[in-house]
Amino acid sequence: MSLWKQKRIVSRAVGLAALALSAAVGTSASAEEAKTQYFPLATFRVGAYASSGIPVWAGEIDYFRYINEVEGGINGIKLVWDECETNWEVEKGVECYERVKAGKNGSPVPIFLPHGDPISKALTEKSVADKIPLVTIAYGRTEAIDGRVFPYSFPVVFSFWSEASSAVNFIAEKAGGKDKLKGLKIATVYHDSPYGKETQVPLAHLAKTYGFEDIQIPVPHPGNEQSAQWAKIRQLKPDWVFLRGWGVMTPVAIKTAAKVGFPVDHIIGGIWSGSEEDVRPAGAVGKGYLAITPFPAGANFEIHQKLKKYILDKGLSDLKDPKSFGSVYYNSGVDEAIIAVEAIRTAQAHFGVRPINGEEAQWGLEHLDLSEKRLAEIGATGLQQPLKLSAKDHEGGGAGKVLQWDGEKWNVVSNGWVKSDRDLLLPLIYERAAAYAREKGITPRDATN
Amino acid sequence: MSTIGTEAIEGFNPSHETVQSTRDRLRAGSVVVLLAALAGIPLVANDYWLNAVLIPFLIMSLTALGLNLLMGYAGQASLGSGGFMSVGAYATYNLLLRLPELPLPVSLLLGGIISGLVGVIAGLPSLRIKGFYLVASTLATQFLLEWLFNQYGWFSNYSTSSSISAPRLAFLGHDLSSPTGRYLLTLTTVVVVTAVAARLARSQTGRAWMAIRDMDTAASVIGVPVSAGKLKAFFVSSLVIGIAGALWAFAYLGTVDARSFNLDRSFQVMFAIIIGGMGSISGNFLGAAFMIFVPILLDHFGGGVFGGAVDPGQLENFQKALFGALIVWFLIKEPRGLAALLSRAWTRLASRINR
Numbered sequence: 001m002s003l004w005k006q007k008r009i010v011s012r013a014v015g016l017a018a019l020a021l022s023a024a025v026g027t028s029a030s031a032e033e034a035k036t037q038y039f040p041l042a043t044f045r046v047g048a049y050a051s052s053g054i055p056v057w058a059g060e061i062d063y064f065r066y067i068n069e070v071e072g073g074i075n076g077i078k079l080v081w082d083e084c085e086t087n088w089e090v091e092k093g094v095e096c097y098e099r100v101k102a103g104k105n106g107s108p109v110p111i112f113l114p115h116g117d118p119i120s121k122a123l124t125e126k127s128v129a130d131k132i133p134l135v136t137i138a139y140g141r142t143e144a145i146d147g148r149v150f151p152y153s154f155p156v157v158f159s160f161w162s163e164a165s166s167a168v169n170f171i172a173e174k175a176g177g178k179d180k181l182k183g184l185k186i187a188t189v190y191h192d193s194p195y196g197k198e199t200q201v202p203l204a205h206l207a208k209t210y211g212f213e214d215i216q217i218p219v220p221h222p223g224n225e226q227s228a229q230w231a232k233i234r235q236l237k238p239d240w241v242f243l244r245g246w247g248v249m250t251p252v253a254i255k256t257a258a259k260v261g262f263p264v265d266h267i268i269g270g271i272w273s274g275s276e277e278d279v280r281p282a283g284a285v286g287k288g289y290l291a292i293t294p295f296p297a298g299a300n301f302e303i304h305q306k307l308k309k310y311i312l313d314k315g316l317s318d319l320k321d322p323k324s325f326g327s328v329y330y331n332s333g334v335d336e337a338i339i340a341v342e343a344i345r346t347a348q349a350h351f352g353v354r355p356i357n358g359e360e361a362q363w364g365l366e367h368l369d370l371s372e373k374r375l376a377e378i379g380a381t382g383l384q385q386p387l388k389l390s391a392k393d394h395e396g397g398g399a400g401k402v403l404q405w406d407g408e409k410w411n412v413v414s415n416g417w418v419k420s421d422r423d424l425l426l427p428l429i430y431e432r433a434a435a436y437a438r439e440k441g442i443t444p445r446d447a448t449n
Numbered sequence: 450m451s452t453i454g455t456e457a458i459e460g461f462n463p464s465h466e467t468v469q470s471t472r473d474r475l476r477a478g479s480v481v482v483l484l485a486a487l488a489g490i491p492l493v494a495n496d497y498w499l500n501a502v503l504i505p506f507l508i509m510s511l512t513a514l515g516l517n518l519l520m521g522y523a524g525q526a527s528l529g530s531g532g533f534m535s536v537g538a539y540a541t542y543n544l545l546l547r548l549p550e551l552p553l554p555v556s557l558l559l560g561g562i563i564s565g566l567v568g569v570i571a572g573l574p575s576l577r578i579k580g581f582y583l584v585a586s587t588l589a590t591q592f593l594l595e596w597l598f599n600q601y602g603w604f605s606n607y608s609t610s611s612s613i614s615a616p617r618l619a620f621l622g623h624d625l626s627s628p629t630g631r632y633l634l635t636l637t638t639v640v641v642v643t644a645v646a647a648r649l650a651r652s653q654t655g656r657a658w659m660a661i662r663d664m665d666t667a668a669s670v671i672g673v674p675v676s677a678g679k680l681k682a683f684f685v686s687s688l689v690i691g692i693a694g695a696l697w698a699f700a701y702l703g704t705v706d707a708r709s710f711n712l713d714r715s716f717q718v719m720f721a722i723i724i725g726g727m728g729s730i731s732g733n734f735l736g737a738a739f740m741i742f743v744p745i746l747l748d749h750f751g752g753g754v755f756g757g758a759v760d761p762g763q764l765e766n767f768q769k770a771l772f773g774a775l776i777v778w779f780l781i782k783e784p785r786g787l788a789a790l791l792s793r794a795w796t797r798l799a800s801r802i803n804r
Contacts, residue, residue, distance in 0.1 A: 045762035046769065054762065085748065085765045090702060090709055091505060095745060098501035121612055121704040125626075126500070141610070193599065194610035194706045439546065439606070441617050 037074065037344065037355045038107035039064070039081045040100035042115050047087035049247065051277055052329055053115070054320060057083070059333020061318040062311045063303075067341055070310050074344050075353045080107070086116060093119030094126075101130050108357035110347070111135050111340050111365075117195055120153070127152040132358035133365055135343075137336050138163070138271045138294055142198060145426070146433035147366065147394040148444035152358075154365055154394045156339060157387065158271065158294035161429065162398040164188075164199040165420035167242050167268050167292050168206050170402050173415060182211035187238035189229060189253060191246045192218035195272075199244060202425055209424060213238075223249030230256045244270040251281035258285035268292055268402065275328040279405045287407040292400040292418070294385065295335055297410040299326025302379030303334065328403075328410065335384050342378075343368050366391050385417050391447040398422045472799035487636055491629040499628040500701075506741045507639045508696045513721040513733035514646055515689030520719075521727035522650055523682035524662025525575050529587035530690050530718040532571075532594035535710035536564040537691025538698035539604045542613040546606060553620045557638065557695055564691020565684040567594075572683030576676050579665075591715055598707035605706070612706035615699035631700040638696060642689055647730045649685065658682055659728070690718075724779060726786025735787035739779075744772055 041060065044053040061081070068078045082104070084096035093116055103109050112132050114120040120140040127134050128151060134140070135154045142161050144153035158166075171186065172178045188203060190196035200216060207214035215238055217229050223245065230253075233241065241262065243253055250273040257267060265288035269278065274291025282289070298304075304326055311317050312325065324330050347356045347364025356364070370387040378384075387396040402414035437444055490503065516530050541560030544551060551559070571590040575583050598604050598611065605611045618625040618634065625634050649655055657678045660668035669675045698705040717740060725736020747768045755764055783790045 043761065046765040050762070082752075083761050084752075085761065087765075090705075094702065095501040098497040101496070117610075118612075118706065118708060121610070121614070121706075122702040124614070125703050129627075130496075193708065194612055197599075198610055436608075439616060440614070 035077065035355075036080045036105075036107055037077050038100075038104045038109060039079050039340070040096075040104075040109060040112065041081050041083050042086050042093060042096045042113060042119070043083045044086050044088040044115065045083075046085065047089070049088045052275060053088070055324045055327055055329040056115070056333040056336075058317065058319040058324065059330040059335075060337045061333075062307055062316075063334050063337035063341070065316050065318075066307055066311055067337075069316065070306070074341055075348055077348070077353065077355055079341075080104070086119060088116050088119075090116070090118045090122050094122055097123055097126065101132055103357075107355045110344050110356050110358060110361035112358075113336060113340070114140075124150065124153055130358065131362065133362045135336070135340065135365070137332065137339070139195075143429055143433040143436055145393060145395045145429050146444075147391045148447050149433040149437045149442055150394065151391075151445055152362060154389070156365075156389065156395060157335075157385070157397045158400055159395055159398070160195075160198040160271075161202040161425050162395065162420035162422065163271055163292060163400065164202045164242070165206060165422075165425060166398075166400045166418045167270070168203075168210070168212075169420065170268065170292060170414055170418045171240050172210075173418065178210060184212040184240070185215060185236065185238040186212050186240045186242060187215040187217055187233055187236065188242045188244060189217045189219060189226075189233070190244040191223060191249055192220050193246070195246065196244055199242075199270075201428070203242075205425070205428060206421070209421075219245070219249055219253070221249075222247060224252050226252055226256045230260045230262065233257075233262055234260045239266065241267045242270065243267050243273050245273040245278070249273075250278040251286075254279065254282035254286050254289055264288045265290060265404070271400075274403065276324075276410070277329070284407065286405050289405045290413070291403050291405075291410070292414075293328060293403060294397065294400050295328050295332040296383060296401045296412055297326060297328045297331060297403060298383075298412075301383040302381065303338075303383065306379060307334075331383060335380075338378060338380055338384055339368070339370070339387070342370055342374070365389055365394075368396075391445065395422075468796065468800045468803055471803055472795045475795055475799055475802075484640065491632055496628045499632045502741070502745065504628075504632055504635050504701045505697075506737055507635045508693050508701055509718070509721060509737035509741055510734045511639050511642060511693040511696070512690055512718050513725060513737050514643060514730070515686045515693060516718050517722045517725075517727065517729070517733050518646060518650065518658075518689065519682050519686035521722060521729065521732075522655060522662065523658035523679060523686075524665075525572070525679060525682060526580065526584045527587040527686075528584050528712070528715045528719065529568075529571055529590040529594075531710040531712060531714035532591040533564050533568055533687040533690040534694025534697060534714065535594055535598055535707055536567045536687070537561055537694035538705060538710070539598055539613060540564060540691065541695035542615075542698070543604065543606075545616045549616070553618060553625070553634075557692055560695050561688040561692040564694070565688035568683040568687020568690075569680050571687070572680050575679045575683065588712075591712055595707045595711060610706060612704055613698065614704035618699060635696050635700045638692060642692060643730065646685075646689060650730065654678070654681060662728075720776070722786075724776060724786055726788025729786070729788035731791060732786050732788030735791065739787065743775060744768070747771060 043057050044050060064079045067074060084099060086093040086096055093114060097112060101109055109132055112134055114123055114134055114136060117139045120134055120136045123134055133152045133154055135156055137156055138158045140155040141153060142159045144150035144155050145159060172181050203214050215236060217232060219226055219229055245253055250269060254264060257264060264285060267289055269291035271293055274293045279286040279289055319325060343361055343364040344356060346368050347360045351360045366389055368389045372386055375381050375384055385397045385399050389396045399417035399419045401412050401417055403410040404413040512530060519525050519527055537560050540563040541556050544556040544559055571587060574586040605613050625631060657673045660673045661675055661678050665675050721736035721740045722733060724739050726732025751764050751768050
């Protein structure tokens with residue numbers, strides 16, 4: 001081999017190595033002082049669940065735009081965001097998290113919204129190491145309510161345990177008191193997955209406390225054939241059915257229930273069985289169907305009028321289909337955005353008006369106090385329940401509203417927010433968190449500071 | 450490719466060398482350089498590279514290796530890879546939890562052995578059926594295992610959501626839970642297992658597998674123990690896949706449930722070896738690299754060029770279509786996989802050097 005050939009090879013090798021090195025280290029952010037607050041969004045606009053995801057980002061982005069355009073940012077600090085597609089898959093979710101966690105242009109990440117139950121679980125420990133709080137509204141690990149063991153996980157507003165308990169309390173409200181629960185049969189038809197099984201423990205505990213009969217009926221994924229399950233229901237004749245579905249399972253359940261003659265107004269859908277997208281495909285037989293949710297539907301809240309005036313009517317909205325304005329999923333996006341913005345605001349009040357980082361946002365979340373008064377100022381009275389978080393309580397609310405489908409839209413039928421029996425369930429949750437801490441060798445934080 | 454084998458070819462006299470041996474030296478040299486690069490990466494790479502790119506790539510390579518031993522070498526098609534990964538993950542989890550005095554590598558290996566034994570049971574139908582019928586029976590294994598771990602709380606220590614998360618990862622007093630620690634754990638495991646597997650593939654066992662793959666009747670006529678060979682292939686394959694599953698759960702994601710190892714995962718592994726090259730060791734790494742890197746690359750490229758200008762949903766769909774088109778293009782270009790492409794490139798380079 002000639003000498004010049006060798007030289008060429010070596011120089012190419014050096015060039016390649018330099019290229020690889022620059023790719024590895026070239027991602028560090030500029031040191032320039034940031035004036036904006038970075039807020040990455042992990043989205044799922046493609047994949048099996050895209051239809052429920054798209055209105056969520058619209059609600060979220062519309063509220064962020066409203067904060068930027070009308071209020072001039074959070075105390076003058078404007079929000080900037082970019083999207084990373086997860087397909088609702090764990091691996092892509094982890095990739096997105098790792099991609100954005102260092103912040104952008106010197107602006108740190110205050111809060112990460114995983115948007116996917118398995119993604120939030122995979123990030124539980126990584127978020128502690130990186131000091132970035134994960135906010136999971138109405139999904140995520142229930143034990144994480146104990147912030148002493150899970151300092152950076154925030155399953156705020158409405159955990160699956162609260163969901164189950166609120167559903168039972170709504171049944172009590174209908175029956176005329178909790179003492180009337182005795183002897184009732186409540187069947188839970190659930191998606192046979194970790195998510196679906198989450199409510200088994202609290203329901204068993206509540207059944208023992210109140211004396212109702214707890215029947216559990218699993219539906220295998222994806223749930224597009226449920227004749228056997230509903231035949232069993234016809235045979236057992238429960239008074240109420242609590243439907244914890246996901247995706248196609250919900251409309252199929254409603255249709256099959258109609259076929260076996262179970263009254264649709266005695267089926268209470270869970271959080272993820274309670275959107276327009278869940279009930280519309282069932283058609284006419286869905287009229288009268290109930291659902292419990294922390295995100296009541298409706299476009300008449302005060303904040304919606306502001307959003308309509310300043311964002312939708314000016315063509316700034318992210319909404320593809322204007323009919324989704326005020327839908328359950330759109331409102332869940334608005335809700336989530338309100339909580340994130342208020343947590344950042346709380347942190348700014350303590351640490352100073354500037355872009356804040358994950359550690360400061362964690363403090364902000366643990367000191368978040370969304371009182372009735374503050375909610376009225378935002379214009380979210382009735383849309384968002386009052387919420388007060390602390391190190392010992394990362395959930396805060398724990399109440400839901402029950403909606404009824406009238407064939408066109410959802411109407412609230414419960415007496416305001418239906419509270420869950422948190423006092424009854426919290427000791428069990430703390431026990432589970434303590435067991436997790438033992439298994440992982442975590443020393444729980446002192447909750448007093 | 451022309452740049453990374455240079456040390457290996459220094460100082461030899463081309464006139465006495467054949468193209469073949471030059472190629473082998475080039476390949477050996479490139480492996481050494483690659484290994485050195487992989488070992489040195491934690492010094493320069495950030496968390497993103499380790500956590501989101503390299504760790505899943507290495508584990509996917511190991512899973513592909515496991516399946517390749519069974520499918521590429523022994524000719525037994527399987528769609529149960531996801532299930533065997535979950536056996537490895539849940540077995541290792543229970544070993545770490547219930548027998549904390551065992552050192553981590555022992556738990557990993559025992560988890561792999563348990564997965565291997567499950568693989569032997571799952572492989573029993575292969576004694577009577579082959580081809581698509583065997584695929585159907587491994588499919589049943591996949592669904593059964595996924596259901597089992599979801600259904601019985603004992604496997605996940607009665608956690609509320611049947612998910613398992615890694616107890617503290619430590620070895621000889623070193624905490625391995627940092628990204629670098631988990632990367633080095635993964636790298637070491639992958640290198641050791643690959644070395645053993647490559648050796649095995651060239652041994653008598655490996656040659657027996659290939660004889661069974663090429664024609665099992667002929668193999669049994671010349672005295673190759675066919676049944677034992679098939680079951681051995683299922684054992685070794687599931688063992689390797691089980692170790693990979695444990696790493697996927699604890700070194701990569703941290704917390705998983707049975708859904709992380711569903712049928713999609715089995716397909717992903719099978720595509721990786723079809724694209725990489727059946728019956729080759731390097732093909733596993735090439736195929737895994739393709740399956741892991743290309744979508745991420747497309748995503749970065751798409752976001753960088755069109756971000757903000759094009760609707761993000763459309764952009765995502767376009768990337769998926771492009772990825773599919775790339776797979777089709779590569780398979781038309783080289784149906785025997787990327788490994789064959791690479792091997793041709795080595796031969797061409799070696800003959801150029803020898804000229």
